[in-house]
Structures are given as C-alpha cells and as structure tokens.
Amino acid sequence: MADDKQRIDAATGTGFVGHEWDGIEELDTPMPRWWLFILYATIVFAVICVILYPAIPMATSATPGVLGWSSRGEFRKELAAEQKRMGPMLARIDSTPVEQILAHPDLLRAAEEGGRAAFKINCVQCHGSGAAGSKGYPNLNDDDWLWGGDLATLEQTLLHGIRHPGDDATRMSQMPAFGRDGILTAPQIERVVSYVRAVSRQEPMSASARAGGALFAANCAVCHGDNAKGNREFGAPNLIDAIWLYGGDRTNLTETITNARYGIMPAWNTRLDPVTIKMLATYVHSLGGGEANPAPPAPPPIQQTAANVRP
Numbered sequence: 001m002a003d004d005k006q007r008i009d010a011a012t013g014t015g016f017v018g019h020e021w022d023g024i025e026e027l028d029t030p031m032p033r034w035w036l037f038i039l040y041a042t043i044v045f046a047v048i049c050v051i052l053y054p055a056i057p058m059a060t061s062a063t064p065g066v067l068g069w070s071s072r073g074e075f076r077k078e079l080a081a082e083q084k085r086m087g088p089m090l091a092r093i094d095s096t097p098v099e100q101i102l103a104h105p106d107l108l109r110a111a112e113e114g115g116r117a118a119f120k121i122n123c124v125q126c127h128g129s130g131a132a133g134s135k136g137y138p139n140l141n142d143d144d145w146l147w148g149g150d151l152a153t154l155e156q157t158l159l160h161g162i163r164h165p166g167d168d169a170t171r172m173s174q175m176p177a178f179g180r181d182g183i184l185t186a187p188q189i190e191r192v193v194s195y196v197r198a199v200s201r202q203e204p205m206s207a208s209a210r211a212g213g214a215l216f217a218a219n220c221a222v223c224h225g226d227n228a229k230g231n232r233e234f235g236a237p238n239l240i241d242a243i244w245l246y247g248g249d250r251t252n253l254t255e256t257i258t259n260a261r262y263g264i265m266p267a268w269n270t271r272l273d274p275v276t277i278k279m280l281a282t283y284v285h286s287l288g289g290g291e292a293n294p295a296p297p298a299p300p301p302i303q304q305t306a307a308n309v310r311p
Contacts, residue, residue: 009027012027012029014027014028014029015027015028016028050063050065051065051066052065052066052067052069053065053067053069054069054070086110089106089107089110090114090275092107093107093110093111093114093275093278093279094274094275094278097152098151098152098155098278098281098282099150099151099152099293101151101278101282102151102293108282110279111278111279111282111283112279112282112283112286114275114276114279114283115276115279115280115281115282115283115284115286116283118272118276118279118280118283119131119280119283119284122268122271122272122280123280126265127139127140131284131287135245135246135247136245136246136261136263137245137263138245139243140284140287140289141287141288141289142243142288142289143288143289143291144237144238144241144243144289145232145289145291146230146232146235146236146237147162147171147232147235148232148291149285149289149290149291150285150290150291150292150293150294151281151282151285151290151293152293154281154284154285154290155277155278155281156169157171157265158268158277158280158281159267159268159269159277160267160269161264161265161266161267161268162235162263162264162265163262163263163264163265164264164265164266164267165264166267167267167269170267171235171265172235173223173234173235173236174260174262175223175236175256175260175261176219176260177258177259177260178192178219178257178258178260179257179258179259180258180259180260183219184215184219184257186258188212188215189254189257189258190208190212190254191208191209191211191212191215192212192215192216192219192220192257193212193250193253193254193257194206194208194209194212195208195209195210195211195212195213195215195216196212196216196228196239196248196253197209197248197250197253198212199228199239199240200239200240200241200242200248201240202248216228223236224236224237224239227240228240245261245263246261268280
C-alpha cells in the first residue's frame with residue numbers, strides 16, 4: 001500500500017490511496033479549498049450560535065446562551081406589544097354590553113375579527129372551519145336556534161354551555177328515551193316517526209302518521225309544541241323545518257326517539273375571558289343566522305292618582 005500511495009496517476013497528477021475493486025483504483029483527490037473554507041466557516045458559525053443562543057438540550061431545559069434570547073421570549077414580547085395596541089379597543093368591547101356592539105361599527109369589526117380568530121382555535125373541532133357543523137354539532141350559519149340567536153342569548157350559551165356538568169346556569173334539557181325507558185313501544189315509535197316525517201314534509205300523511213300525531217300530542221307536544229315548531233325555553237328543536245341535528249331519516253329519528261340524545265357543549269367561562277366570549281358571540285351572530293335583539297319590555301302604564309293629575 002505504501003508503494004501505491006507513492007504512485008501518481010499520469011492523467012490527473014494525483015496519487016493513489018491503495019484501494020482497488022475489480023480493477024478500479026481510488027485516487028487520493030484532495031477536497032477543493034473553497035469547500036474546506038465553507039466547512040470551517042460553518043463550524044465557527046455553529047460554535048458562535050451555541051455560545052449566543054439556546055442550543056444544547058439538558059434534562060429539563062437547554063443552555064440559555066449569553067444573549068438570553070428564546071423564541072418563547074420573542075413571542076411574549078410580540079404578544080405584549082399586540083395586547084398594548086389592542087388594549088383600548090378590547091377595553092371598549094369589555095365595557096359595552098354585547099347587545100349594543102351592533103350600534104358601533106368600529107367595535108363590531110374588531111369583535112368579529114377577534115371572534116373569528118378565537119373560533120378557529122376553540123370551536124372548529126366541533127362546528128367545523130366554516131361553522132357548518134356536522135351530525136350532533138349545530139350548523140351556525142343557518143337561522144335555526146335551539147335556545148335563541150340574538151347576541152345576549154349567544155353570549156349566555158357560550159358562557160355556561162349546554163348540559164355542562166358543574167355549571168348551575170348551563171342550558172339544560174333532557175328528552176326522554178321513549179323506547180329505552182319503556183314509555184312507548186317500537187310500533188308506537190314507528191308511528192311517531194311517520195308523523196314527524198309527515199309534518200316535516202318528507203312523507204305524505206298516512207294512517208300511521210295520523211296515529212303518530214295522537215301519540216305526539218300526548219308525549220311530545222309538551223316540549224315541541226302542538227304545532228311541532230319547538231320551544232326555546234326547553235331547547236326543543238323545530239321539527240317542521242328541513243334542519244336536523246342528528247338526521248331526519250327514519251333510522252336517525254327512530255334512534256333519537258328510542259334512546260334520546262344528550263349533546264354537551266363546554267361552558268367557556270372557565271376557559272376564555274369575558275371579552276373573548278363576547279367577541280365569539282359577535283362572530284357567530286355575524287355568520288348569517290344571527291337574530292335581532294329582542295325588543296325591550298314596554299314600561300308599565302302610569303297610574304293616575306290624585307297626586308299626579310293636574311287640574
């Protein structure tokens with residue numbers, strides 16, 4: 001091998017390293033100087049970075065670096081700057097009753113944008129990125145609301161949730177499991193399904209549906225109303241429109257009546273601050289199905305007495 005290293009390739013002027021495979025020999029070609037300079041520069045650069053910035057992982061942290069810089073610290077600075085910039089607007093939103101935000105265009109724009117960002121973080125997992133919902137999760141773009149769609153009602157729902165354990169102010173309703181609890185037999189449930197599908201214009205009225213109407217009046221009208229249009233006081237859905245939370249086909253309706261449903265929405269008052277909840281309510285209201293604020297109650301009539309009647 002020593003003799004091979006002293007041999008010089010005539011074509012390139014480079015010595016051999018002494019390796020040979022199937023008659024092919026390897027030359028001891030040196031690395032280009034420009035490549036070596038880049039390599040040495042990157043090594044120096046890496047050493048400087050290790051000294052200046054967090055770099056070497058340890059058991060529970062990393063070496064901090066002499067500059068004390070970190071991506072988390074940078075994020076906190078940017079967040080503090082953004083909070084300072086948005087502080088006056090957020091304070092105005094906080095001090096304005098949610099039902100009055102619509103009267104202030106600048107507050108409305110800020111609240112909708114803030115609510116849009118909060119929705120993407122907290123709500124899309126159930127309601128979807130476009131708020132169209134899915135089976136068991138309401139579509140927030142339509143105008144069908146179980147509890148109400150005005151701003152104050154939306155804020156209340158967000159604050160306390162629906163059937164959220166441990167919150168005394170949560171929206172609470174419970175549909176009986178008519179089949180599982182033995183309130184109705186399977187044939188009776190089938191007739192009620194026929195009635196619901198008939199009043200929702202999915203099937204023609206039939207003898208089964210008419211028999212189901214009597215069962216509906218005796219068992220279901222107390223919540224859904226005699227006209228099956230629902231009752232927001234109980235969170236009972238309107239059954240005559242084309243909007244279904246779990247599906248309006250015979251299979252899903254039979255399952256709903258037999259075993260009932262018990263969807264839960266979190267109470268966000270323990271997870272989000274009041275301003276964020278107010279902005280979320282404003283954003284959801286803006287999606288297309290929001291309702292006008294209810295009219296204030298009329299003042300009581302003035303009682304005519306001897307003291308306030310002028311001669």
